[in-house]
Amino acid sequence: MRSEPSRWIPALLVLASFLAFAVAPYAAAGPSTQVELKWLEWWVNEWGPPNHAKLIADFEKANPSIKVTVVDTPYPQMAGKLNAAAAGGENYDVFGVEGTWLSGLNKLGYVENLDPWLAKDKAFAGSLTGTALRRFGGKTLSLCLYLITYQFAYNVDFFSKAQLKAPTNWDEFVQVERRLRDKTGNRYGMSMPLSDGGFLYGRYFGFRLAQEGGQLIDDSGKVAFNSPQGVAALKWWKDFYNMGLVVPGSLGEDQTQMLEYVASGQVPSIIDGPFIWSKAKQIDPKIKLAYAPAWRAHTGGYFWSCSGVGMSAKSPNKDAAWKFLQYLYSRDVSVNMTKTISLPWATKAALESLKSSTDPILKNLPDFSNQDSAHNIVSPVLPEAGKLVDALKIAFQDGVTGKKDPKQALDEAAAVWQAELDKAK
Amino acid sequence: MAGFRSPVGAIIEPVAPSQVRARRRLPRYAAGYIFVAPVILYLLATAVYPILNVIGMSLRDVAAGHWYFVGLAHYRQVLQDAVFWNAFRNTTIFTIASTIVHLLLGMIFALLLHEAWFSRGLRNLTRGALILPWVFSTAAAGLMWSLLYHPFGLLNYLAVGVFGRAQPFEFLGDARIALGSVIAVNVWKSYPFYMVAILGELQAIPADLFDAAKVDGAGGVQRFWYVTLPQLRGVLIAISTLDVILTFGHVDLINILTRGGPGRATETIAFHVYRTALLDGNLAKGSAISTIMLVVLTLFCWLYLRILARRGSESW
Numbered sequence: 001m002r003s004e005p006s007r008w009i010p011a012l013l014v015l016a017s018f019l020a021f022a023v024a025p026y027a028a029a030g031p032s033t034q035v036e037l038k039w040l041e042w043w044v045n046e047w048g049p050p051n052h053a054k055l056i057a058d059f060e061k062a063n064p065s066i067k068v069t070v071v072d073t074p075y076p077q078m079a080g081k082l083n084a085a086a087a088g089g090e091n092y093d094v095f096g097v098e099g100t101w102l103s104g105l106n107k108l109g110y111v112e113n114l115d116p117w118l119a120k121d122k123a124f125a126g127s128l129t130g131t132a133l134r135r136f137g138g139k140t141l142s143l144c145l146y147l148i149t150y151q152f153a154y155n156v157d158f159f160s161k162a163q164l165k166a167p168t169n170w171d172e173f174v175q176v177e178r179r180l181r182d183k184t185g186n187r188y189g190m191s192m193p194l195s196d197g198g199f200l201y202g203r204y205f206g207f208r209l210a211q212e213g214g215q216l217i218d219d220s221g222k223v224a225f226n227s228p229q230g231v232a233a234l235k236w237w238k239d240f241y242n243m244g245l246v247v248p249g250s251l252g253e254d255q256t257q258m259l260e261y262v263a264s265g266q267v268p269s270i271i272d273g274p275f276i277w278s279k280a281k282q283i284d285p286k287i288k289l290a291y292a293p294a295w296r297a298h299t300g301g302y303f304w305s306c307s308g309v310g311m312s313a314k315s316p317n318k319d320a321a322w323k324f325l326q327y328l329y330s331r332d333v334s335v336n337m338t339k340t341i342s343l344p345w346a347t348k349a350a351l352e353s354l355k356s357s358t359d360p361i362l363k364n365l366p367d368f369s370n371q372d373s374a375h376n377i378v379s380p381v382l383p384e385a386g387k388l389v390d391a392l393k394i395a396f397q398d399g400v401t402g403k404k405d406p407k408q409a410l411d412e413a414a415a416v417w418q419a420e421l422d423k424a425k
Numbered sequence: 426m427a428g429f430r431s432p433v434g435a436i437i438e439p440v441a442p443s444q445v446r447a448r449r450r451l452p453r454y455a456a457g458y459i460f461v462a463p464v465i466l467y468l469l470a471t472a473v474y475p476i477l478n479v480i481g482m483s484l485r486d487v488a489a490g491h492w493y494f495v496g497l498a499h500y501r502q503v504l505q506d507a508v509f510w511n512a513f514r515n516t517t518i519f520t521i522a523s524t525i526v527h528l529l530l531g532m533i534f535a536l537l538l539h540e541a542w543f544s545r546g547l548r549n550l551t552r553g554a555l556i557l558p559w560v561f562s563t564a565a566a567g568l569m570w571s572l573l574y575h576p577f578g579l580l581n582y583l584a585v586g587v588f589g590r591a592q593p594f595e596f597l598g599d600a601r602i603a604l605g606s607v608i609a610v611n612v613w614k615s616y617p618f619y620m621v622a623i624l625g626e627l628q629a630i631p632a633d634l635f636d637a638a639k640v641d642g643a644g645g646v647q648r649f650w651y652v653t654l655p656q657l658r659g660v661l662i663a664i665s666t667l668d669v670i671l672t673f674g675h676v677d678l679i680n681i682l683t684r685g686g687p688g689r690a691t692e693t694i695a696f697h698v699y700r701t702a703l704l705d706g707n708l709a710k711g712s713a714i715s716t717i718m719l720v721v722l723t724l725f726c727w728l729y730l731r732i733l734a735r736r737g738s739e740s741w
Contacts, residue, residue: 079703079704079706080699080703080704082706083702083703083704083706083708084703086706087708101706103706104705104706104707105706106489107487107488107489107490107706108487108490108706108708109487109489109490109491110490186577186585194687195598195683195684195686195687196684247576247577248576248592248593248595248598249575249576249593249595249596249597249598250598251595251597251598251599251600251686251687251688252574252595252596252597252598252599252603252682252683252686252687253598254684257571257575266577313490384705384707385705386700386701386704386705386706386707387705387707390700393686394688394689397686397687397688398688403600403688
């Protein structure tokens with residue numbers, strides 16, 4: 001006779017599965033006092049995986065109660081991932097953030113106001129550079145991790161073979177580009193990617209605007225880039241673009257293509273941030289890039305922006321997150337990372353260390369920063385930043401291609417900016 | 426308990442009362458509902474809930490993490506926005522052009538492959554080669570074409586190096602041709618879908634229909650128009666509707682090739698939603714644009730199917 005299967009067996013199986021699921025996360029977590037800090041960012045490859053791993057390992061060694069879980073995300077997906085996390089309630093205790101993303105994240109209530117934390121730790125606040133705090137709506141929403149300005153960078157070996165010297169001003173820059181253009185060999189001296197608003201905003205328009213003595217937004221909060229200085233900046237780039245010295249297809253070209261041109265030696269010069277060398281070295285470890293010395297047009301100002309870090313307002317581990325930020329900006333880490341990965345950390349100690357630097361990119365940064373600091377432009381945190389940067393991109397594209405008169409193009413973009421700034425007030 | 430004999434002679438055993446109770450617990454139709462319940466639950470969770478959520482979000486706004494009701498404000502804002510209408514225009518051109526060319530190419534290749542070739546092996550090889558674009562992921566196809574369109578790429582090498590053009594074409598950088606260049610990639614990527622579907626349907630058409638048409642004196646064009654095309658009607662409606670829906674919502678190809686540029690020459694509604702909601706973090710406005718997109722697409726498909734159904738009843 002066949003025996004009836006016992007009802008207890010499935011019941012026991014269900015109970016065992018339930019217990020296994022319920023207990024597993026706690027069993028895997030190890031000591032119950034350890035805090036897991038989730039860090040969403042895009043820097044693992046940019047800094048080099050071994051450097052990045054060491055940074056985390058050193059922190060965890062010094063703080064055994066905190067485990068840092070890095071969520072490395074390709075840069076193009078970062079904004080989307082952060083906004084989705086903010087809307088969906090997903091927590092990242094610390095996250096990498098650009099100034100252009102902050103207003104949207106702030107609207108969603110995702111960004112911690114860092115002012116109270118900075119007020120509690122005056123020594124830490126005092127160790128940061130003046131441009132490190134990214135403020136919006138009367139609050140500090142993030143800290144610049146490293147400072148970025150844009151300058152003419154060139155392939156040292158190529159220039160040496162071609163017996164060319166790095167240009168020391170804008171006129172020499174044009175002359176060098178003319179010499180680099182070889183019509184018979186279809187060779188261009190420079191590529192100028194104009195498909196990305198964030199890219200052209202600082203590198204081309206912002207740089208020349210600072211050197212013309214203009215501002216994006218004046219002290220009264222009024223949009224000022226459509227001033228005579230702004231129009232002159234756009235006209236300068238229009239004239240340059242129409243000389244036919246840059247790789248064709250600028251309006252469809254992005255950063256990836258530009259990096260390939262530079263790293264493969266197809267174009268020997270570029271206007272970009274200090275990270276360009278470390279990025280190019282990942283493609284060709286032997287490539288050597290250097291910055292031209294500081295330039296001066298009507299002023300010696302430079303355009304400054306930064307990639308930064310913020311803390312989640314919804315983090316259950318804010319103390320641990322703050323401790324991690326203190327570590328990232330500590331003297332040892334900032335000086336060491338500046339030296340190792342050639343990116344100027346936004347601390348006074350790191351900037352001080354550049355004075356004795358022999359790095360062909362970094363050694364010039366103090367000059368860019370100090371030669372005419374009154375005319376430096378610091379990229380502001382903007383409301384509806386994506387829309388505003390996009391409006392400026394269209395104005396720049398329309399201006400350089402002659403689709404619109406530079407003044408008209410900038411006035412239209414300025415109207416979009418002013419409307420959003422007024423709304424934010 | 427004794428049984429009784431049925432009209433056809435079989436002995437039917439009476440059912441025990443306990444079994445009757447068990448069977449009567451659920452009405453007969455309930456079994457159907459139970460079988461489809463997992464699918465309905467899945468659809469509720471993955472389609473209905475997100476759609477309702479998006480519609481709800483489009484009627485609200487957020488400040489400092491607190492959502493509040495704003496009614497139709499986002500819709501008014503979107504419908505007055507020239508950027509939205511530009512994206513709408515681009516989407517319409519992109520969708521209609523892609524679908525028509527997909528259909529034409531798919532049909533031509535399917536008809537060619539359906540014919541008897543002098544070499545069966547060569548026909549199979551060609552069929553495999555023609556299906557190849559469909560195998561590529563969109564990212565791979567986008568990357569490959571961005572290299573082909575490159576100022577130093579193969580197409581420009583031919584244009585400048587072989588045909589002596591002074592300047593390379595700016596396929597993705599010239600606002601006049603950028604949308605056309607993106608449409609070309611989309612056509613290349615997706616025509617095999619039509620080709621395979623039409624070829625499958627062609628092979629299922631009974632040969633005697635063509636024989637009868639021949640006997641009646643119909644030529645090649647007439648056979649195609651009066652026999653082939655009506656037989657393909659069902660599959661053409663299905664795949665073109667699906668294609669319209671998929672093409673209308675394209676983000677990845679645009680993102681890889683042009684990011685909506687130059688200017689806004691290739692910005693489609695789906696990319697506009699992506700930019701507004703995910704890149705700019707304006708989820709409420711992005712939801713309003715998504716909802717408009719949903720309504721437009723639903724209306725279009727309804728109208729399209731209705732017209733085709735009416736034409737179908739009248740014959741082609």
